[in-house]
Amino acid sequence: MEAIRRQFVQLVNLSEQDWHNFSTKLSRQTFPKKAILLRKGQTENYLSFIEKGIIRFYIPGEASDLTFNFVFDNAFVSAYDSFLTQTPSQYCVETLSDTVLWRMSYADLQTVYRETSAGNTIGRKAGEGLFLKKSQRELSLLNETAEERYLKILRDQPRLLQQIPLKYIASYIGVTPQALSRIRRRIS
C-alpha cells in the first residue's frame, strides 16, 4: 500500500484527505502465474497497481500469440484503451508470475475525478506517461531493426530476458522465435 502512495506523491502533492478518498477505493487481489486478468472481448473495469508480478499483453492467434507489452512491479497496469472507452478489448492480459494487485474500478475512478482536485492531475500525468511510452514504442517499431530492439532490451532491461520466455520477447520485438535465436547467436 505504501508503494502506491509513494508513486502518487511523485506525481502530485496529495493531501491526507485526498489520499484517504483514493485509497479506500482500492482492493487488494492476488493471482497465480498464468492467470488471465482480461480476456479479449471483455471490457476492462480496473486500473491496477502491481505490488508484485509480471504482466503480459497479447493478441491471441491461431498459430501463436502476438505479445506487444510487458509490465512489472510498482507500475500501473490496465487495458487502458478499453478502460477509457469502456469498449471490448482487442487483446488479452495475463500474469507471467504470481502477482499482487491493488485495483480500482472504472466507476470509482470517475468518482475520484469528480470529487478530488488532485484526481484529474493524477489522471493527466498518468495519461501523459502512457502516451510517452507509446510514442517511443512507435518510433522504435518504425525506425529500428529487430536486432536493435533486442540490444536495447539487453542494455536497459536485462532482467526481462531472465524472467520472460524468449518466444514472448521475440514477438515483442517483431520477429519469430527462430529469427531471435539467430540474432542472439550473431551477437554473442
Added chain:
Amino acid sequence: MEAIRRQFVQLVNLSEQDWHNFSTKLSRQTFPKKAILLRKGQTENYLSFIEKGIIRFYIPGEASDLTFNFVFDNAFVSAYDSFLTQTPSQYCVETLSDTVLWRMSYADLQTVYRETSAGNTIGRKAGEGLFLKKSQRELSLLNETAEERYLKILRDQPRLLQQIPLKYIASYIGVTPQALSRIRRRIS
C-alpha cells in the same frame, strides 16, 4: 477561435471565466506550405490548434525521411513528447499546406493547469486521446500488413491520399514508395 472553443466544450464544461483565462493566452499564427514548425533537436514550446492546414511529423534521414504522423484541421498538434518532457525533439514537424495555428506556450499552459479547475481535466482528456491514437497505431504496426494499413486509409481517410504525396504515405504505412506503388497496382 470559435472552432477551438467548440472542441473544448466537447471535452469539459468550461465556465466563461475559464474560457477567458485560457483563450487570452492563445496567439494566432500563419505559415506557408513547407514551413518547418519544429526542427529536430529543438524543444517544443507550443501546443497548437490547427484552424486550417496539414501537418507532417518525420525523422529526417540521409536518403529519405521517415514520416510517422499527419494531423489535419480542427485538431491539436505538438511534438507532445518533447513538449511534456521539455527535452529536444527527435523529429521534425512541418506544414504540407498553408496553415493557420492558434498556439499556447508551455509556460502559459502550466499556468492554466495551476489556476483553473478545468485545466487539468482538459489536460487529462487530451492525454487520454493521444494515448488512444498511439495504442491503435501500435496494434496496427504489429498486427496488420502494409497493404491492410493502406486499405484502411483508402476507406477511412480518402482525402489524405489526394492531399499528401504517396512517398509520405508509403513511409507512414512502413514501406518504400516502390512497394506502395506495387500495392496500389495489386489492388486496382
Added chain:
DNA sequence: CGCCGAGTTGAACTGAATCAAGAAACGTGG
C-alpha cells in the same frame, strides 16, 4: 523414465528493400 514445451539449427522460400531507369506531374520563369 518418458513426455512436452522451449530453444536452436538447417534448408527452402518469400515479400520487401535496393538499385536503376523511364514516364508522368508539377512549378517556375521567361
Added chain:
DNA sequence: CCACGTTTCTTGATTCAGTTCAACTCGGCG
C-alpha cells in the same frame, strides 16, 4: 502559355532479411 527542370510515381531486376517447415537438443516435471 509554353519550355524546362525538378520531383513524384512507376516498373523491372537483383539481393537480402526473415518466414516457414522440419528436425534435433535440452531441461523440467508428471
